[in-house]
Amino acid sequence: xxxxxIARLAAALxxxxxxxxxxxxxxxxxxxxxxxxxxxxxxxxxRRPPRQLAEELAAAARAVDAVERAEVAGPGFVNLWLxxxxxxxxxxxxxxxxxxxxxxxxxxxERVQVEMVSANPxxxxxxASARNGAYGDCVARLLEFAGxxxxxxxxxxxxxxQVERFRASVEARRRGDDPPADGYHGAxxxxxxxxxxxxLPVMLAQIERTLERFRIHFDTWxxxxxxxxxxxxxxxxxxxxxxxxxxxxxxxxxxxxxxRVLIRSPERGAxxxxxxxxxxxxKQKLDRGFDRAIYVLGADHQDVRGWYAVVARMLGYEEPRxxxxxxxxxxxxxxxxxxxxxxxxxxxxxxxxxxxEVGVDAARWYLVSRGxxxxxxxxxxxxxxxxxxxxxYYVQYAHARIAGILRNAGSAEVGAAPPGELAREERxxxxxxxxxxxxxxxxxxxxxxxxxxxxxIRVADDFHRFYHEHRVLGxxxxxxxxxxxxxxxxxxxRCLDLIGVEAPARM
RNA sequence: GCGCCUGUAGCUCAGCGGAAGAGCGGCGGCCUUCUAAGCCGUUGGUCGGGGGUUCGAAUCCCUCCAGGCGCACCA
Numbered sequence: 128x129x130x131x132x133i134a135r136l137a138a139a140l141x142x143x144x145x146x147x148x149x150x151x152x153x154x155x156x157x158x159x160x161x162x163x164x165x166x167x168x169x170x171x172x173x174r175r176p177p178r179q180l181a182e183e184l185a186a187a188a189r190a191v192d193a194v195e196r197a198e199v200a201g202p203g204f205v206n207l208w209l210x211x212x213x214x215x216x217x218x219x220x221x222x223x224x225x226x227x228x229x230x231x232x233x234x235x236x237e238r239v240q241v242e243m244v245s246a247n248p249x250x251x252x253x254x255a256s257a258r259n260g261a262y263g264d265c266v267a268r269l270l271e272f273a274g275x276x277x278x279x280x281x282x283x284x285x286x287x288x289q290v291e292r293f294r295a296s297v298e299a300r301r302r303g304d305d306p307p308a309d310g311y312h313g314a315x316x317x318x319x320x321x322x323x324x325x326x327l328p329v330m331l332a333q334i335e336r337t338l339e340r341f342r343i344h345f346d347t348w349x350x351x352x353x354x355x356x357x358x359x360x361x362x363x364x365x366x367x368x369x370x371x372x373x374x375x376x377x378x379x380x381x382x383x384x385x386x387r388v389l390i391r392s393p394e395r396g397a398x399x400x401x402x403x404x405x406x407x408x409x410k411q412k413l414d415r416g417f418d419r420a421i422y423v424l425g426a427d428h429q430d431v432r433g434w435y436a437v438v439a440r441m442l443g444y445e446e447p448r449x450x451x452x453x454x455x456x457x458x459x460x461x462x463x464x465x466x467x468x469x470x471x472x473x474x475x476x477x478x479x480x481x482x483x484e485v486g487v488d489a490a491r492w493y494l495v496s497r498g499x500x501x502x503x504x505x506x507x508x509x510x511x512x513x514x515x516x517x518x519x520y521y522v523q524y525a526h527a528r529i530a531g532i533l534r535n536a537g538s539a540e541v542g543a544a545p546p547g548e549l550a551r552e553e554r555x556x557x558x559x560x561x562x563x564x565x566x567x568x569x570x571x572x573x574x575x576x577x578x579x580x581x582x583x584i585r586v587a588d589d590f591h592r593f594y595h596e597h598r599v600l601g602x603x604x605x606x607x608x609x610x611x612x613x614x615x616x617x618x619x620x621r622c623l624d625l626i627g628v629e630a631p632a633r634m
Numbered sequence: 635g636c637g638c639c640u641g642u643a644g645c646u647c648a649g650c651g652g653a654a655g656a657g658c659g660g661c662g663g664c665c666u667u668c669u670a671a672g673c674c675g676u677u678g679g680u681c682g683g684g685g686g687u688u689c690g691a692a693u694c695c696c697u698c699c700a701g702g703c704g705c706a707c708c709a
Binding site for chain 1: 639658667669673706708
C-alpha cells in the first residue's frame with residue numbers, strides 16, 4: 128500500500144507517459160524529491176534508447192500539476208521536484224487519518240493465530256524465548272494493524288518427560304537432596320522448593336507475569352495433555368504402521384525426510400510423541416476457524432518447518448494456511464566470553480534480569496531491531512551501558528520533544544498548507560512520513576518487524592534536524608509546522624506501539 | 635554427508651534487480667532561542683573469493699571458502 132499522495136502522483140505520471148511509472152526516493156537530495164527508472168525498464172521492451180525515453184517522460188511529467196521540475200539524469204533516470212501545494216495535500220492526508228495512517232493494508236481480513244514462546248514451563252523465560260516473544264508479538268501487532276483478527280496462543284507440555292524431571296528436581300530440593308543430574312538446577316528451583324504443592328502452576332504464573340511485563344498478552348493457553356486425548360480419532364485417518372513396537376506414520380509419502388514415531392514402544396512408556404500432538408494441534412487450530420496458523424520457532428527447530436508442511440498435507444489442508452517463522456538464536460557473552468544457555472544448568476540470563484538491567488523498552492527494541500535471520504549477540508556486561516546510547520531513546524526523545532511543543536502550543540491552529548516555499552528539512556520530513564504506508568505493508572508481508580524501528584530512527588532523524596533548524600511556535604509558518612509536528616508525533620507513536628515500546632510525553 | 639541461516643565501514647547491522655547506507659566508535663565544532671537524551675562537519679568499504687544471467691548485480695543463478703544451527707522411539 129502506498130500513501131495516497133504518492134499513488135496519485137504515480138498515476139498522473141503513468142497516464143501522461145502512457146506507461147507504468149513507479150516512484151523512488153533517491154538517496155541524494157540533488158536527485159529531486161522523487162525519481163523514476165521507468166525509462167530504463169521500458170527501453171528493452173520498446174527497443175529504444177533509455178535516455179530518449181527519459182526525455183519524453185520528463186516532458187510529459189512537466190505537464191503534471193504537482194511537478195515543478197523534471198530532469199533526466201544518469202543512464203535514464205527522471206528526477207522530479209514537486210511544488211508546495213502537493214506537500215500541503217500530502218500532509219493534509221496524513222493529518223486526516225492520524226494514528227491510522229498506513230493501517231488496513233490487508234486485502235482480505237483473516238483470522239490468524241500466532242503461536243509463540245511456547246517454552247516448557249520448567250523454568251523462567253529466557254532471553255532466547257524473549258526473542259521469540261518479541262518477534263512473534265510484533266508480527267501479531269503488524270497483522271492487527273493491517274486489519275487482521277489476531278489471537279496469540281502459548282502452547283506448552285504439561286505432562287512430558289521434561290516436566291516430570293522438573294517436578295522431580297523440586298521434590299529433591301524439598302527433601303534436601305541435590306536435583307538429579309538430568310534435572311533442573313537453577314536458583315529458581317530452590318525458590319519453588321520452599322513453596323508447597325505442584326510447582327508447575329506456580330512456574331506458569333510466573334512466566335505469564337514476565338511476559339505481561341514484556342508487554343505480551345496471550346489470549347489462550349494450549350496444553351499438550353488435552354490434545355493427546357483427541358489423538359485416537361485422528362490416528363485412523365493416517366497411514367500408520369507398527370515397527371519395533373512403536374506406532375509410526377508413513378509421512379515420507381507426503382514428502383517428509385523420514386517417517387515419524389507417533390506412539391513410543393512399550394519399553395519407552397508407550398507415550399505419544401510431540402509429533403503426534405503436533406498433528407492434533409494443527410487440525411484443532413484450523414478447525415477452530417483460523418484462516419492461518421503461524422508458528423514462531425527458533426532456528427534450532429528448523430526441521431520442524433518441513434514437518435508442519437507435511438502435517439498439513441497429511442490432513443488435507445492447503446499449505447499456505449500454515450506458516451512457520453524462524454528466527455536465529457540469541458547468543459550471550461559476558462565480557463567477550465560466550466556463555467551457554469542451558470536452562471537445566473541454571474547459567475542463563477532470564478528475561479526478567481534483562482528487563483531489570485536495560486528496561487522493557489530497550490529490551491524489546493534490542494530484540495526486534497535485527498532481522499529474524501540474523502543472529503543476535505548480546506554482551507550482558509555491556510547491555511546496561513547501552514542504555515544511554517540506545518537508539519530507542521533517540522526516537523522516544525523526538526516524540527517527547529514534539530509533545531512539549533504541542534503542550535506549549537495550547538489550542539493554536541493546526542494546518543497542512545505551507546504558507547510559502549518549504550525549507551529542505553520540511554520537505555524531507557513530509558516525504559519521510561509518506562514512506563510509512565508502503566514500508567509497514569512490506570514489513571507485514573515479509574514478517575520483518577525490524578524495518579519499523581529502523582524507519583523510526585529515520586523519522587526521528589529528520590525531525591531532530593527540522594527542529595534544530597526551524598522555530599515552530601511564533602514563526603510565520605506556525606500552523607503548518609504544528610501540523611507537521613502532530614503528524615510526526617502520531618507516526619512515531621504508531622511505530623513505537625507496533626514494536627511494543629512506550630511513547631513518553633516527557634523525558 | 636545432507637538441509638537451513640549468515641558473511642556489506644574498526645564494531646553492531648539495514649539495504650535483497652536500478653545512482654553503496656545508518657547507529658556506535660575516532661577526530662573537530664554548536665546551548666541568552668519550543669527539551670544539548672539534540673545538531674553540524676570529518677574519518678572510514680576489492681558489499682567473503684571466483685564464474686554466470688542482465689542495458690544494469692551487494693541484491694538473481696552456479697561454485698568455492700569461513701562461521702552458526704539442525705538432521706532422535708529429545709523436547
